[in-house]
Amino acid sequence: MTTPRFVPLTDVHRPSAPPEEAALAFYEVMRRRRTVREFSSRPVSRTTIERLVATAGSAPSGANKQPWRFVCVSDPQTKRAIREAAEAEERAFYAGRANAEWLADLEPLGTDADKAFLEVAPWLIVVFKLVRADDGGQVYYPTESVGLAAGLLLAAAHHAGLATLTHTPSPMAFLSEVLQRPDNERPFLLVPVGYPAEGCRVPVAALRRKPLDEIMVVR
Numbered sequence: 001m002t003t004p005r006f007v008p009l010t011d012v013h014r015p016s017a018p019p020e021e022a023a024l025a026f027y028e029v030m031r032r033r034r035t036v037r038e039f040s041s042r043p044v045s046r047t048t049i050e051r052l053v054a055t056a057g058s059a060p061s062g063a064n065k066q067p068w069r070f071v072c073v074s075d076p077q078t079k080r081a082i083r084e085a086a087e088a089e090e091r092a093f094y095a096g097r098a099n100a101e102w103l104a105d106l107e108p109l110g111t112d113a114d115k116a117f118l119e120v121a122p123w124l125i126v127v128f129k130l131v132r133a134d135d136g137g138q139v140y141y142p143t144e145s146v147g148l149a150a151g152l153l154l155a156a157a158h159h160a161g162l163a164t165l166t167h168t169p170s171p172m173a174f175l176s177e178v179l180q181r182p183d184n185e186r187p188f189l190l191v192p193v194g195y196p197a198e199g200c201r202v203p204v205a206a207l208r209r210k211p212l213d214e215i216m217v218v219r
């Protein structure tokens, strides 16, 4: 058994405002995040994407195994291959793989099998969940861990003035093939990142947020 080592906690984030104000300021930023499905082709630098991924990679994870990989795609041929495979799956999804309730729930969002954004957005960040560590060892709570990392990724992009789409073409196994990922990685989310297109519209149905008294219980 190894004896745990500790160091003093010195590198602490201290906002200039007290917690109530800092929390409100962050909420005011985050409440404006919107899933975007119409992207501009305006470039985003690789450095920006590296910083977003670094933020995602700062997430907590079960036993600090960091069971995630972020495959960042800007190559047009690869984006095209992803679009073609995603649209094939999505055509099958809308033509019957999804049940009636699911399709009805999607109707107000106006989504369909056309995924032009997969070629238009300057970057696609494909988030993979590691089901075994790279050295073959165990990982713990990988779904919770990668979900938290993905949340930070979206927040970081939004904070940087960029838009994202949380996309889950169903099923997503084609992403492992197109991107030639190893066996211990499973596709988790496909996140186009970029600027919204000029005149971009968002569905009214997606604007509604449950009020606090519906999502919060205090005891």
Ligand SMILES: Cc1cc2nc3c(=O)[nH]c(=O)nc-3n(C[C@H](O)[C@H](O)[C@H](O)COP(=O)(O)O)c2cc1C
Pocket: 033, 034, 035, 036, 037, 109, 111, 165, 166, 167, 168, 169, 206, 207
């Ligand atoms: C796990 C997950 C999967 C999603 N999959 C898709 C998808 O495949 N296609 C899509 O257009 N939107 C997808 N969305 C986006 C949701 O439709 C969107 O978050 C929701 O309508 C609320 O809108 P907002 O993100 O603008 O607040 C997904 C969101 C999540 C969290």
